[in-house]
Amino acid sequence: MTPRSDAHQNAVVSRVETVPATRAYRYEDYWGTQVTAFDLHAPHTELLVTGTSVVETGEDSEPVRETTxxxxxxxxxxxxxxxxxxxxxxxxxxxxxxxxxxxxxxxxxxxxxxxxxxxxxxxxxxxxxxxxxxxxxxxxxxxxxxxxxxxxxxxxxxxxxxxxxxxxxxxxxxxxxxxxxxxxxxxxxxxxxxxxxxxxxxxxxxxxxxxxxxxxxxxxxxxxxxxVSPLKGIYSGGNAEALDVTVKMTRLA
The missing domain is CATH 3.10.620.30 (C8orf32 fold)
Structure with missing residues (x-):
């Protein structure tokens, strides 16, 4: 859930938080994606993962016509x-x-x-x-x-x-x-x-x-x-399991 910084856009700031709190570390995977990894061993009934970012996006992409x-x-x-x-x-x-x-x-x-x-x-x-x-x-x-x-x-x-x-x-x-x-x-x-x-x-x-x-x-x-799945991992627990995703976006300029 961490946006890329490249020729298309600039990630000004980005963070990933969890509730309950976890100790996390970040690395770049083989495909160049910024991954935040964490583990949680304490008993819990819900895990909330929140990614918050400020991103400068670019103009419309134009077709590249430089090959045969x-x-x-x-x-x-x-x-x-x-x-x-x-x-x-x-x-x-x-x-x-x-x-x-x-x-x-x-x-x-x-x-x-x-x-x-x-x-x-x-x-x-x-x-x-x-x-x-x-x-x-x-x-x-x-x-x-x-x-x-x-x-x-x-x-x-x-x-x-x-x-x-x-x-x-x-x-x-x-x-x-x-x-x-x-x-x-x-x-x-x-x-x-x-x-x-x-x-x-x-x-x-x-x-x-x-x-x-x-x-x-x-x-x-x-x-x-x-x-590049946004969220993946290993879960162990009871049968009652559900995943809900919400995306909120605010235009800043």
Whole structure:
């Protein structure tokens, strides 16, 4: 739950607190995500984890048009970005999706093929919460024709990796309304989108059909959801267990 500091945004301040209190430490994982780790051995009936951050976000991301299909297929590129070209449990291969990727790629430059893939996913999928879960694969969401932002991102990644375009999953938050007033606190959304490398990394939000920009707060990137899940760990206790997530966002400027 700690936002990234990179070319897209600047995390001015960030902290993670727990109730009951724990002794925590922070480290950067393999994917460059800032992780806060803690353990709690005292008996408790509820664990509250709160992440609070002030973040400066950037302008809308523009497609990068600095590569060719031949360059993307070259050994140095495929070796350098092999992890962002591989298929995973979430970003799973499907013959129908492979055929669709080939059709979307035909006659287009790499950046335009990325946009076409995002548009196609948004066109054929229906956003409907509760129809898929955190363990649903791209192929399963495709067959259902319904899903949430995680599924939209995974489906887009399948199409891009079938095309041979290095692409990665981005986990973060979304300010739902562009017209939010300065100082207004609104219910935000845990969100997911994609980044593609067509000579340089750039982001696009296939769920909403918009470039990533000042409304998007980045947490982490990886091959799929499994690399950047906001909260994970080991729990031991009784059967009564529930997880509730709330996101509040305030525009400061």
């Amino acid at each position: 299909w031949a360059e993307l297929a070259s050994e140095p590129i495929r070796d350098r970005y092999t992890e962002m070209l591989e298929f995973t449990e979430y970003v799973s291969r499907d013959p129908e999706l492979a055929k669709l990727a080939k059709a979307l790629k035909k006659g287009k430059e790499p950046a335009d093929a990325v946009l076409a893939a995002c548009d196609q996913v948004r066109e054929v999928m229906t956003y409907q919460a509760g129809t898929t879960g955190v363990h649903t694969s791209a192929a399963e969401a495709w067959q259902a024709g319904k899903g949430v932002c995680q599924d939209y991102a995974h489906l887009t990644l399948v199409l891009l990796r079938e095309m041979g375009i290095p692409s990665r999953y981005v986990s973060g938050y979304l300010l739902p309304r562009k017209e939010t007033a300065v100082g207004e606190t609104v219910s935000g959304e845990s969100h997911a989108w994609i980044e593609a490398r067509t000579g340089g990394w750039w982001g696009y939000d296939p769920t909403n059909g918009i470039p990533t920009g000042e409304r998007h707060v980045w947490l982490g990137v990886g091959r799929d959801y499994g690399d």
